[in-house]
Amino acid sequence: MRAAVIATGAELVAGLVKESNSNFIARELSEVGIELVNIFICGDQKESIKQNINYARQAADLIFISGGLGPTKDDITKVAFAEELGIEMTYSAEIEKSLVKFFKKTQSEISENNFSQAYLPAGAEILENRHGTAPALKFTAQGKQFYLLPGVPIELKSIFNKQIKADLVSLTENKFLSQEFNFIGIGESTLAAEIEKLKLDQRLIISYQAGRGEVKLRIKFNSKNNYAAEQIGQQLIKNATEIIKDKFSTYLYSFDDQDIVDIVAKTLQEQGLTIAAAESFTGGTLAERLTAKAGSSGFFKGSVVAYTKELKNKLLKINNKLLDKYGTVSKQCAEKMAANVANILETSIGISATGAAGPDPLEGHPAGTMFVAIYYQGEIRSWKLEKSYGRSLNRFYASQFLFLELKNLLTKIKEEDKLCLKK
Amino acid sequence: MRAAVIATGAELVAGLVKESNSNFIARELSEVGIELVNIFICGDQKESIKQNINYARQAADLIFISGGLGPTKDDITKVAFAEELGIEMTYSAEIEKSLVKFFKKTQSEISENNFSQAYLPAGAEILENRHGTAPALKFTAQGKQFYLLPGVPIELKSIFNKQIKADLVSLTENKFLSQEFNFIGIGESTLAAEIEKLKLDQRLIISYQAGRGEVKLRIKFNSKNNYAAEQIGQQLIKNATEIIKDKFSTYLYSFDDQDIVDIVAKTLQEQGLTIAAAESFTGGTLAERLTAKAGSSGFFKGSVVAYTKELKNKLLKINNKLLDKYGTVSKQCAEKMAANVANILETSIGISATGAAGPDPLEGHPAGTMFVAIYYQGEIRSWKLEKSYGRSLNRFYASQFLFLELKNLLTKIKEEDKLCLKK
DSSP: OEEEEEEEOHHHHTTSSOOOHHHHHHHHHHHHTOEEEEEEEEOSOHHHHHHHHHHHHHHOSEEEEESOOSSSTTOOHHHHHHHHHTOOEEEOHHHHHHHHHHHHHHTOOOOHHHHGGGEEETTOEEEOOTTSSOOEEEEEETTEEEEEEOSSHHHHHHHIIIIIHHHHHTTOOOOEEEEEEEESSSOHHHHHHHHHHTOOOTTSEEEEEEETTEEEEEEEEEOTTOHHHHHHHHHHHHHHHHHHHHHTTTTEEESSSOOHHHHHHHHHHHHTOOEEEEESTTTTHHHHHHHTSTTGGGTEEEEEEEOSHHHHHHTTOOOHHHHHHHOSSSHHHHHHHHHHHHHHTTOSEEEEEEEOOSSSOBTTBOTTEEEEEEEETTEEEEEEEEOOSOHHHHHHHHHHHHHHHHHHHHHHHHHHHHHHHHO | OEEEEEEEOHHHHTTSSOOOHHHHHHHHHHHHTOEEEEEEEEOSOHHHHHHHHHHHHHHOSEEEEESOOSSSTTOOHHHHHHHHHTOOEEEOHHHHHHHHHHHHHHTOOOOHHHHGGGEEETTOEEEOOTTSSOOEEEEEETTEEEEEEOSSHHHHHHHIIIIIHHHHHTTOSOOEEEEEEEESSSOHHHHHHHHHHTOOOTTSEEEEEEETTEEEEEEEEEOTTOHHHHHHHHHHHHHHHHHHHHHTTTTEEESSSOOHHHHHHHHHHHHTOOEEEEESTTTTHHHHHHHTSTTGGGTEEEEEEEOSHHHHHHTTOOOHHHHHHHOSSSHHHHHHHHHHHHHHTTOSEEEEEEEOOSSSOBTTBOTTEEEEEEEETTEEEEEEEEOOSOHHHHHHHHHHHHHHHHHHHHHHHHHHHHHHHHO
């Protein structure tokens, strides 16, 4: 079973409105294991809609068409559909009745235009629309199933959930099992090359997606709704997950679409730990990302953004001798910043970032030379990062990397706590 | 000239990612008066991409294809394109060279996979991609123009703006004259109602677009490349611009797609002024936005994010009596924060923000009660903002508002300087 979605509307191709119905339908279809092969977005000219219905029929057996069911002149989806499939239009007394009822209920005046909504392709089944006047239609012809849906997202969603979803399960033989992995600190191509070396079972479908300062890996298995195959698929995914976890433990930070800061924030709260940041080139990014989370006052106390050497000395109490000897773009400076900010702001953890974000070099270090550090209970760890993603992504990447290492540290603390409790 | 967009990627038809490139291209085409007739979204199977290229060729003469130019196995747009158009693939030494350079610069390891990016359809023109390794391609065949673009939005946008936009103007008979206005501190519907009252010339096309913490207004005139009409259009737009400038001077901050912080940063640099921030609920947003700009070390010294009452006292030297009397969510606290941070960090200007970002109330003030202040040469101005945009947008909006008022102050300083020079 292959599906296609056609979204119609002049506002969509003019860029005035971001089309969102197709994404909703895509996610719903994916849930039940129906493959969506194509989305078509076109304006509201009849010929264009007909052409897109034609494309969709070539590509798929299950076709959703959204938009153009309203009462105005540009609402001609039903006519285009009937013409393309060679069906007559008929007047539905049933729809007329429900229109009259709707307008009575909303105490608004019914216009001539509204009655145009009572015409429908002969043989179409009416799906009730509780949120608007445009009824949705279901139509089966030539072995293909069509759904004509209103373009207003709330109306489409409600009809889909209440009157279509249940139909779909019976339409598919597929059932996809899948597992997602999110990585920081490893590039898409390196990850792909490493995954290839693992020689995972060939029945697994592997895909990658690069995000901002992170990479997503997804493994999928099509069990075709077969119980035995499902058992095999679950086992294959479980095995692959173990292998991937084992191989990439330092880069892998979550199995779903979470923000790394959410994980860090949650763990800090659970562990009753507090944190402060000392920032140079990240210029507030660390603090901004931590405080973006509701409830951050429970673990975040504050941050010092010391952009100049003078302020690193004045606000963060870093010895001028150290600053003169190693410079501000140094491991030594990053480590002192992390330790001192934790000390001054009286927090359990201190994190820091200092370096050259770019575009220009700093103190003889090329743009993208960045030092980050984490202080916890008298111990300091630091990392040198060398990237050339450009100023903005360099800054963001450094924060991603720092939060990843913070997550790794917090996991370790949690495990040690558990050990202590056992003892 | 009719255009079509094809967006490819398994994540798009699976509903995992909301496709956004087509909307960006749609808006850009609309700007120059090119009609976008169809958007096609498909997965990353070669046959499917070929089929969609075929559809697009039937519908349009100008075709944009996004996605599938990366180094992994599922990146096969170029091959699909070459096959569909019957072109050979060739190896580009030029791309290889730039790949080697890119990886050398980023000091990351180049994998075999990466070299697959050096293959391209024979005769394609290479468009440089400054944000990634995948070069974009331009190809003209059979009277049709194709652009193959990377799927990562930031890469696509940058290539489009720098290397494609100028091409498009020559492709259309329409000629739109337009003027953009950017506002902060006034809502879209209020703005629209006020603009309506102005009764601007009916030949002008007026549109609005709500952004993050700002509203864009655009007035357009289609001169259809006719000289006389163009003269009229220019006059109409000039008149309307004067009226709008006059009416909305406090909210209007720019006439193009500039970030308010760019204007502030540039003026601070020109005036030789320095700035520091004291932040509570914005949690680093003010500092982060200022330091996002290259060259910010020329005017930005640092910021203190004091999330707790204790740190407002300890780091920002705010009297505990004041904090106890008025609370941290107060005009008095905001004003002291701005003045003290300028004093401690020895800058010309101090800005501050304190309040309840949400979702919870704070010190008896509902979420969205926010105070911001600006200190300059012994004078302090402060504002109370009451919004209920939700935590994230509340924070951002406060920063927008503060930068707008900072811009207004800097404009005043600049004008006074000019007056002094004249005297």
